Amino acid sequence: MNRLLLLFLCVCLAGCSSTSTTTAPTTMQENEQEQIKPRDLHVVALGDSLTEGVGDGKGGYVTLVKQYLEKREDVSEVFVQNFGKRGLRSEQLTDIITKNEPVIQKADLILITIGGNDVMKVVRSHFLSLTYELFVKEQQAFASRLDEQLQLLRYINPDAYIVLVGLYNPFSAAFPNISEMDGIIHMWNEGSKKVFSRYDYTLFVPIVDLFEGRDDILYDDQFHPNTRGYELIAQRIYEYLQQHEWIGE
Structure with missing residues (x-):
């Protein structure tokens, strides 16, 4: 009887050991699959000629950001709607937003370039009598419109990540008589950054x-x-996105 009992206990222990070693790796694999679930992303691009991609026959920064996103393991497919329009000023952006509300509602990411043509408007309208104060006044109006447009975008889509690409300065070469252009662009960007800082x-x-x-x-x-x-x-945009939880490391 003792030998039979000993044999029975050995069989039971062997069975328990086999169960524990085979189920653990399967559970780990299942957890890894649950952590990485590729998803579709919907991107909406709004703004001026930079969003349209003028100067590049391949679609500009929007196409390149799309390619960065598509390389990610947690992204299945990226769908892009690009509403960039050459010459667009901030006062015209609201109309673009309202006309494309159904698409914006589905967006996970909204990319915007705007403001360069607002600066150009000041130059062209006051070319012979330009002052720094004229740019300050227009920037304040621009910031007010930008704030209203962010409120509108948030009303349409409370969850999308909204990215505004700042201005750079190609104006100095074209208008060498405007010595303060670097400071004007800095002032403009700081104003836009301040508006965006008020929104999640x-x-x-x-x-x-x-x-x-x-x-x-x-x-x-x-x-x-x-x-x-x-x-x-595009590299700069993607680098900044990587620093935030929406896109991960």
């Missing part, structure tokens, strides 16, 4: 440093970025 899930991406002393990354018109310029903008 928003990100201001500075790019002015990328273009300092770099005529080689401008298009033939010496105003828009060329292909390399857009590559640098």
Whole structure:
């Protein structure tokens, strides 16, 4: 009887040992699969010629950001709606937003470039009588509109990450008589950054440093970025997105 009992206990222990060693790896694999669930991303791009990609025949920074996102293990497919329009000023952006409300409602990420044409409007309207105060006044109006547009975007879509790409300075070469242009662009960017800081899930991406002393990354018109310029903008946007929980490390 003792031998039979001993044999029975050995069989039971062997069975328990086998169960514990085979189930643990399976559970770990299941946990890893649950952690990485590729998902579709919907991106909406709004704004001026930079969003349209003028100066690059490949779609500009928007296409490049899409490619960065598609390489991620946690992203299945990226769908992009690009509403960039050459010459667009901030006072016209609200109309673009309201006309495309159904698409914006589905967005996970909203990319915006706006403001460059507002600066140009000041230059063209007051070319013979330009003062720093004129730019300050227009920037304040721009910031007010930007704040209203952020409120509208948040009303349409409370959860999307909204990215505003800052201004760079191609104006000095075109208008060498405006000696304060670097300061004007800095003032403009700081105002936009301040507006964005008041909202959750928003990100201001500075790019002015990328273009300092770099005529080689401008298009033939010496105003828009060329292909390399857009590559640098896209890299900067993606680097900033990686620093936030929405996109991860």
